[in-house]
Amino acid sequence: xxxxxxxxxxxxxxxxxxxxxxxxxxxxxxxxxxxxxxxxxxxxxxxxxxxxxxxxxxxxxxxxxxxxxxxxxxxxxxxxxxxxxxxxxxxxxxxxxxxxxxxxxxxxxxxx
Amino acid sequence: xxxxxxxxxxxxxxxxxxxxxxxxxxxxxxxxxxxxxxxxxxxxxxxxxxxxxxxxxxxxxxxxxxxxxxxxxxxxxxxxxxxxxxxxxxxxxxxxxxxxxxxxxxxxxxxx
DNA sequence: TATCTATATACCCTTTAAGGAATATTCCAA
DNA sequence: TTGGAATATTCCTTAAAGGGTATATAGATA
Numbered sequence: 001x002x003x004x005x006x007x008x009x010x011x012x013x014x015x016x017x018x019x020x021x022x023x024x025x026x027x028x029x030x031x032x033x034x035x036x037x038x039x040x041x042x043x044x045x046x047x048x049x050x051x052x053x054x055x056x057x058x059x060x061x062x063x064x065x066x067x068x069x070x071x072x073x074x075x076x077x078x079x080x081x082x083x084x085x086x087x088x089x090x091x092x093x094x095x096x097x098x099x100x101x102x103x104x105x106x107x108x109x110x111x112x
Numbered sequence: 113x114x115x116x117x118x119x120x121x122x123x124x125x126x127x128x129x130x131x132x133x134x135x136x137x138x139x140x141x142x143x144x145x146x147x148x149x150x151x152x153x154x155x156x157x158x159x160x161x162x163x164x165x166x167x168x169x170x171x172x173x174x175x176x177x178x179x180x181x182x183x184x185x186x187x188x189x190x191x192x193x194x195x196x197x198x199x200x201x202x203x204x205x206x207x208x209x210x211x212x213x214x215x216x217x218x219x220x221x222x223x224x
Numbered sequence: 225t226a227t228c229t230a231t232a233t234a235c236c237c238t239t240t241a242a243g244g245a246a247t248a249t250t251c252c253a254a
Numbered sequence: 255t256t257g258g259a260a261t262a263t264t265c266c267t268t269a270a271a272g273g274g275t276a277t278a279t280a281g282a283t284a
Contacts, residue, residue, distance in 0.1 A: 006127045013122035014242085025201055031261055044243060046262055065251050065260050076198040083192040089137055090185050126272080143231060156273060158232055177230050177281050 004056075005082060008075050011055035016040060017048045021071065024058065030066040116168075117194060120187045123167035128152060129160045133183065136170065142178040 012018055019038050023029065029037075035045040049069055052058045057075050061068040124130060131150050135141065141149075147157040161181055164170045169187050173180040 006125055006130050009121050009130075010125035013118055013125045015118045016242090018118050018121075021198075025198055027205065032259090041244070042261070043245080043263080047242080050262085062251095067261065071198070071202060073199060073202050076195045076202075080192055080195040080199060083188045083195060086133075086137055086183070086188040087185060087192060090183060090188075093139065128272090144229095153274070154231070155233080155275080159272080162232085174281095179231065 005078070007055045008057065008079060011051050011057055014048070014051075016044070017052060020045070020048055020052065021057065024069060024071045028061065028068045028070040030063075030068050032066070034069065117190070119167045120169065120191060123163050123169055126160070126163075128156070129164060132157070132160055132164065133169065136181060136183045140173065140180045140182040142175075142180050144178070146181065 012021065016038070020034055023034060023037060031042065031045055031049065034040070034049070035042045038045070040048075049058060052069075053060065055075070057072060058069045059072055061070060124133065128150070132146055135146060135149060143154065143157055143161065146152070146161070147154045150157070152160075161170065164181075165172065167187065169184060170181045171184055173182060
């Protein structure tokens with residue numbers, strides 16, 4: 001599995017960064033807006049954004065004086081795919097187990 | 113968004129824990145097996161498993177002397193749902209933006 | 225009961241993360 | 255070109271994480 005996944009997960013594992021990401025979900029915003037809406041200090045906000053940037057979760061669109069932060073779609077697609085592969089594999093393992101148990105049961109207690 | 117999400121993400125954000133989870137994806141295992149297969153010391157393995165346990169990512173099935181760790185499905189379902197909600201919302205925002213730009217374009221440069 | 229195996233916990237050490245405050249940088253406008 | 259707004263970076267301090275080693279605990283068995 002790619003090492004980048006751990007980085008993605010780590011970037012999202014801080015509650016303030018999670019809030020930032022939830023906020024950006026509603027649309028791109030400059031740093032000052034993010035800080036204001038979440039009641040964070042500007043320096044911490046920049047620092048958290050840097051972590052998100054290095055994890056490729058956000059991108060920057062410079063507009064004049066400001067830097068508009070946009071959410072990227074790729075990491076979420078990757079996260080969804082990864083997470084779904086667990087669901088699928090676990091479900092298929094359980095199904096196989098049930099099938100096995102049914103067969104075993106039928107062998108002990110045959111219907112006919 | 114639930115505070116548990118950050119905990120889930122944090123538990124998964126360490127590369128050794130990620131390896132443990134990937135390993136358990138193939139089936140439940142006792143601590144010793146996990147440690148052996150991943151070349152981890154037993155104490156660190158137990159510690160990582162504790163983090164995963166507290167994040168409700170695994171559960172324990174005690175069998176005689178040993179403790180079999182199982183992956184839970186719920187956190188992955190939650191993660192998938194959360195991540196998908198981002199994809200959806202981002203795609204729908206982009207679609208609305210495109211629609212808006214098209215209309216704007218049509219107003220400036222009408223077809224008829 | 226004494227012992228062996230599997231696992232968890234405690235303690236120590238080093239590294240890293242996160243917040244606060246101050247400062248540097250960048251870009252714009254007068 | 256000087257000043258001001260927006261943002262990034264630095265430095266400091268504190269807290270927490272992760273690894274290593276030793277030890278404690280729980281259950282099985284002789």
